[in-house]
Amino acid sequence: MIDTATHLAEIYTSEAGAVYQCDRRNRIMLDFAGQRSLLKIEAFLRLKHAVDSINLDEMASSPARAADFDIVTVCGCDRCYVLTLPELCSLKELLAGARFMLELNSMLHECLHAELV
Structure with a gap:
Protein backbone atom coordinates (compact mmCIF):
# COMPACT_ATOMS: atom_id res chain seq x y z
CA MET A 1 0.00 0.00 0.00
CA ILE A 2 1.30 3.43 -0.92
CA ASP A 3 1.38 6.02 1.86
CA THR A 4 -0.58 8.92 0.35
CA ALA A 5 -0.09 11.07 3.45
CA THR A 6 3.55 11.52 2.40
CA HIS A 7 4.31 14.90 0.86
CA LEU A 8 4.36 14.55 -2.91
CA ALA A 9 5.70 17.14 -5.33
CA GLU A 10 4.02 17.11 -8.72
CA ILE A 11 6.52 16.61 -11.54
CA TYR A 12 4.26 16.34 -14.56
CA THR A 13 0.56 15.89 -15.26
CA SER A 14 -1.33 15.02 -18.42
CA GLU A 15 -4.84 13.82 -19.20
CA ALA A 16 -3.57 10.25 -18.86
CA GLY A 17 -2.14 10.59 -15.37
CA ALA A 18 0.51 12.22 -13.24
CA VAL A 19 4.02 11.71 -11.94
CA TYR A 20 4.97 12.82 -8.44
CA GLN A 21 8.23 12.90 -6.51
CA CYS A 22 8.33 11.71 -2.91
CA ASP A 23 11.34 13.29 -1.22
CA ARG A 24 10.68 11.45 2.02
CA ARG A 25 11.04 8.01 0.42
CA ASN A 26 13.22 9.12 -2.53
CA ARG A 27 10.76 7.58 -5.00
CA ILE A 28 8.74 8.49 -8.06
CA MET A 29 4.98 7.86 -7.95
CA LEU A 30 3.38 7.08 -11.29
CA ASP A 31 -0.39 7.55 -11.38
CA PHE A 32 -1.58 6.03 -14.66
CA ALA A 33 -4.80 4.28 -15.75
CA GLY A 34 -6.25 4.49 -12.25
CA GLN A 35 -3.29 2.68 -10.71
CA ARG A 36 -0.41 4.04 -8.67
CA SER A 37 3.09 2.64 -8.75
CA LEU A 38 5.93 3.66 -6.47
CA LEU A 39 9.27 3.45 -8.30
CA LYS A 40 12.89 4.11 -7.55
CA ILE A 41 14.35 6.53 -10.09
CA GLU A 42 16.24 3.66 -11.77
CA ALA A 43 13.01 1.69 -12.25
CA PHE A 44 11.31 4.82 -13.61
CA LEU A 45 14.09 5.22 -16.17
CA ARG A 46 13.91 1.51 -17.10
CA LEU A 47 10.15 1.83 -17.58
CA LYS A 48 10.62 4.88 -19.80
CA ALA A 64 -2.01 -9.21 -36.43
CA ARG A 65 -4.32 -9.43 -33.42
CA ALA A 66 -1.30 -9.69 -31.13
CA ALA A 67 -0.25 -6.20 -32.24
CA ASP A 68 -3.34 -4.67 -30.61
CA PHE A 69 -1.57 -4.51 -27.25
CA ASP A 70 1.85 -4.82 -25.65
CA ILE A 71 3.01 -6.02 -22.26
CA VAL A 72 5.48 -3.82 -20.42
CA THR A 73 7.20 -4.88 -17.24
CA VAL A 74 10.51 -3.87 -15.72
CA CYS A 75 12.58 -4.91 -12.75
CA GLY A 76 11.76 -2.73 -9.76
CA CYS A 77 8.21 -1.96 -10.85
CA ASP A 78 5.32 -3.52 -8.94
CA ARG A 79 3.07 -3.63 -12.00
CA CYS A 80 2.86 -5.39 -15.31
CA TYR A 81 1.30 -3.04 -17.85
CA VAL A 82 -0.89 -4.55 -20.58
CA LEU A 83 -1.46 -1.57 -22.84
CA THR A 84 -3.27 -0.82 -26.07
CA LEU A 85 -1.80 1.52 -28.67
CA PRO A 86 -3.63 4.63 -27.34
CA GLU A 87 -2.59 3.75 -23.78
CA LEU A 88 1.03 3.30 -24.89
CA CYS A 89 0.96 6.70 -26.59
CA SER A 90 -0.43 8.29 -23.42
CA LEU A 91 2.09 6.57 -21.16
CA LYS A 92 4.94 7.48 -23.49
CA GLU A 93 3.91 11.15 -23.42
CA LEU A 94 3.51 11.10 -19.63
CA LEU A 95 6.92 9.52 -19.03
CA ALA A 96 8.64 11.84 -21.54
CA GLY A 97 7.13 14.91 -19.90
CA ALA A 98 8.15 13.73 -16.45
CA ARG A 99 11.69 12.91 -17.59
CA PHE A 100 12.02 16.36 -19.18
CA MET A 101 10.83 18.06 -15.99
CA LEU A 102 13.27 16.02 -13.88
CA GLU A 103 16.15 17.02 -16.15
CA LEU A 104 15.07 20.66 -16.13
CA ASN A 105 14.83 20.67 -12.35
CA SER A 106 18.29 19.11 -12.10
CA MET A 107 19.81 21.72 -14.43
CA LEU A 108 18.17 24.57 -12.50
CA HIS A 109 19.45 23.13 -9.23
CA GLU A 110 22.99 22.89 -10.65
CA CYS A 111 22.88 26.48 -11.94
CA LEU A 112 21.59 27.87 -8.65
CA HIS A 113 24.06 25.83 -6.63
CA ALA A 114 26.97 26.97 -8.85
CA GLU A 115 26.09 30.64 -8.30
CA LEU A 116 25.91 30.20 -4.54
CA VAL A 117 29.37 28.66 -4.33
Whole structure:
Protein backbone atom coordinates (compact mmCIF):
# COMPACT_ATOMS: atom_id res chain seq x y z
CA MET A 1 0.00 0.00 0.00
CA ILE A 2 1.30 3.43 -0.92
CA ASP A 3 1.38 6.02 1.86
CA THR A 4 -0.58 8.92 0.35
CA ALA A 5 -0.09 11.07 3.45
CA THR A 6 3.55 11.52 2.40
CA HIS A 7 4.31 14.90 0.86
CA LEU A 8 4.36 14.55 -2.91
CA ALA A 9 5.70 17.14 -5.33
CA GLU A 10 4.02 17.11 -8.72
CA ILE A 11 6.52 16.61 -11.54
CA TYR A 12 4.26 16.34 -14.56
CA THR A 13 0.56 15.89 -15.26
CA SER A 14 -1.33 15.02 -18.42
CA GLU A 15 -4.84 13.82 -19.20
CA ALA A 16 -3.57 10.25 -18.86
CA GLY A 17 -2.14 10.59 -15.37
CA ALA A 18 0.51 12.22 -13.24
CA VAL A 19 4.02 11.71 -11.94
CA TYR A 20 4.97 12.82 -8.44
CA GLN A 21 8.23 12.90 -6.51
CA CYS A 22 8.33 11.71 -2.91
CA ASP A 23 11.34 13.29 -1.22
CA ARG A 24 10.68 11.45 2.02
CA ARG A 25 11.04 8.01 0.42
CA ASN A 26 13.22 9.12 -2.53
CA ARG A 27 10.76 7.58 -5.00
CA ILE A 28 8.74 8.49 -8.06
CA MET A 29 4.98 7.86 -7.95
CA LEU A 30 3.38 7.08 -11.29
CA ASP A 31 -0.39 7.55 -11.38
CA PHE A 32 -1.58 6.03 -14.66
CA ALA A 33 -4.80 4.28 -15.75
CA GLY A 34 -6.25 4.49 -12.25
CA GLN A 35 -3.29 2.68 -10.71
CA ARG A 36 -0.41 4.04 -8.67
CA SER A 37 3.09 2.64 -8.75
CA LEU A 38 5.93 3.66 -6.47
CA LEU A 39 9.27 3.45 -8.30
CA LYS A 40 12.89 4.11 -7.55
CA ILE A 41 14.35 6.53 -10.09
CA GLU A 42 16.24 3.66 -11.77
CA ALA A 43 13.01 1.69 -12.25
CA PHE A 44 11.31 4.82 -13.61
CA LEU A 45 14.09 5.22 -16.17
CA ARG A 46 13.91 1.51 -17.10
CA LEU A 47 10.15 1.83 -17.58
CA LYS A 48 10.62 4.88 -19.80
CA HIS A 49 13.25 3.05 -21.85
CA ALA A 50 10.99 -0.01 -22.22
CA VAL A 51 8.06 2.13 -23.41
CA ASP A 52 10.29 4.16 -25.75
CA SER A 53 11.64 0.97 -27.33
CA ILE A 54 8.17 -0.09 -28.52
CA ASN A 55 7.69 0.71 -32.20
CA LEU A 56 4.27 2.36 -32.21
CA ASP A 57 4.20 2.79 -36.01
CA GLU A 58 4.79 -0.92 -36.55
CA MET A 59 2.20 -1.75 -33.92
CA ALA A 60 -0.39 0.49 -35.59
CA SER A 61 0.21 -0.86 -39.07
CA SER A 62 0.29 -4.56 -38.18
CA PRO A 63 -2.87 -6.54 -39.01
CA ALA A 64 -2.01 -9.21 -36.43
CA ARG A 65 -4.32 -9.43 -33.42
CA ALA A 66 -1.30 -9.69 -31.13
CA ALA A 67 -0.25 -6.20 -32.24
CA ASP A 68 -3.34 -4.67 -30.61
CA PHE A 69 -1.57 -4.51 -27.25
CA ASP A 70 1.85 -4.82 -25.65
CA ILE A 71 3.01 -6.02 -22.26
CA VAL A 72 5.48 -3.82 -20.42
CA THR A 73 7.20 -4.88 -17.24
CA VAL A 74 10.51 -3.87 -15.72
CA CYS A 75 12.58 -4.91 -12.75
CA GLY A 76 11.76 -2.73 -9.76
CA CYS A 77 8.21 -1.96 -10.85
CA ASP A 78 5.32 -3.52 -8.94
CA ARG A 79 3.07 -3.63 -12.00
CA CYS A 80 2.86 -5.39 -15.31
CA TYR A 81 1.30 -3.04 -17.85
CA VAL A 82 -0.89 -4.55 -20.58
CA LEU A 83 -1.46 -1.57 -22.84
CA THR A 84 -3.27 -0.82 -26.07
CA LEU A 85 -1.80 1.52 -28.67
CA PRO A 86 -3.63 4.63 -27.34
CA GLU A 87 -2.59 3.75 -23.78
CA LEU A 88 1.03 3.30 -24.89
CA CYS A 89 0.96 6.70 -26.59
CA SER A 90 -0.43 8.29 -23.42
CA LEU A 91 2.09 6.57 -21.16
CA LYS A 92 4.94 7.48 -23.49
CA GLU A 93 3.91 11.15 -23.42
CA LEU A 94 3.51 11.10 -19.63
CA LEU A 95 6.92 9.52 -19.03
CA ALA A 96 8.64 11.84 -21.54
CA GLY A 97 7.13 14.91 -19.90
CA ALA A 98 8.15 13.73 -16.45
CA ARG A 99 11.69 12.91 -17.59
CA PHE A 100 12.02 16.36 -19.18
CA MET A 101 10.83 18.06 -15.99
CA LEU A 102 13.27 16.02 -13.88
CA GLU A 103 16.15 17.02 -16.15
CA LEU A 104 15.07 20.66 -16.13
CA ASN A 105 14.83 20.67 -12.35
CA SER A 106 18.29 19.11 -12.10
CA MET A 107 19.81 21.72 -14.43
CA LEU A 108 18.17 24.57 -12.50
CA HIS A 109 19.45 23.13 -9.23
CA GLU A 110 22.99 22.89 -10.65
CA CYS A 111 22.88 26.48 -11.94
CA LEU A 112 21.59 27.87 -8.65
CA HIS A 113 24.06 25.83 -6.63
CA ALA A 114 26.97 26.97 -8.85
CA GLU A 115 26.09 30.64 -8.30
CA LEU A 116 25.91 30.20 -4.54
CA VAL A 117 29.37 28.66 -4.33
